[in-house]
Amino acid sequence: MVSAGASVTDLLIDLGAETQIVGIDATSQLNNKDVPNIGYHRQLSVEGVLSLSPTLLLGSEEMGPKPVLTKLNNAGVKVVALPSAPTVAALKQRITQVANLTDKQSKAAPLLRAVDGKLTQLKRRAPASTQQGVFLLVHQGRPASIAGTSTTPNTLIELIGATNPAANTVTSYKPLSPEALLGFNPDFILVMQRSLDQLGGLTGLANAVPLLENTQAFQQNKILAIDGSVLVGGLSLKSLDEALRVQSQLIELSQ
Missing domain, CATH: 3.40.50.1980 (Nitrogenase molybdenum iron protein domain)
Structure with missing residues (x-):
């Protein structure tokens, strides 16, 4: 096959x-x-x-x-x-x-x-106080998009025990304005590791996403990279493993 x-x-x-x-x-x-x-x-x-x-x-x-x-x-x-x-x-x-x-x-x-x-x-490790997180889809030379409902990143955020503020207004992926990002002002931001590598790390990401540096997620060092392959074709066991890994990172960063 x-x-x-x-x-x-x-x-x-x-x-x-x-x-x-x-x-x-x-x-x-x-x-x-x-x-x-x-x-x-x-x-x-x-x-x-x-x-x-x-x-x-x-x-x-x-x-x-x-x-x-x-x-x-x-x-x-x-x-x-x-x-x-x-x-x-x-x-x-x-x-x-x-x-x-x-x-x-x-x-x-x-x-x-x-x-x-x-x-x-x-579920057992979910934090007592619910955090807000978003996923940004960022490609070099193109405006960033944010993930809303009916997306694997949104499900991962929920599995972690957090909420996605973009899910209230966005379905699938939608181009993100700097003002909207500041309005969401999430506790953490997920991006693909490949995007971070292509952009040259956090500095390159900040250059590609206007006003990113003004978010509390950036200022508190809660920009977290995830394996982009777990976002293709729906959830997998690897997606659940990635959710567990990110959840562990958030727990460590919140201590």
Whole structure:
């Protein structure tokens, strides 16, 4: 099969089905296995996928373009788009569905228990006083956007035990004005590690996001980097691990 989407590939690994993978997309990583890369999961090509002779293309609802998926299906490749809603319910549904597709049903129950265990940890360690946090999507040369409802970053913020003030007015991602950022004035700000690296660290981030230095998050050193791969294709177990890691950071910074 070809796996298109980091969360899908991670789930295949968690189920012990990585030996069935003959190709991955640019957001995915396979440990100790060198397989061809078919490019970005939203911009697949018919030729790139068919060159690997897969019987199954497995991805999230984010993969495309749709005409390419239709042509692949017509060429005899089974195309399965898993639900990518950033919810725990959708994650559990994906675990069961992928276990059935890969004949790894015996591995599904332990993974579902692992999900519940991580959720219990997150709830138990949630701070007594609720903090406010936002996620900024920042690319070099482009205005920053903020994540609202129906996004994986918003779910991560909630899992940490915090609230996202942008969720009251923003659905999906929306360009962020400096005035809006100051209005939110969050306790902490999440950004992708890759963005920080590309911009040259916090100084570059501050140059790219006007008035960032005036927020309490910046002034209290609560700009936290997260692994961008956990944001692709909905929640994964790795997303929950990242939520636990960020939660630990916030606990340490608040002491």
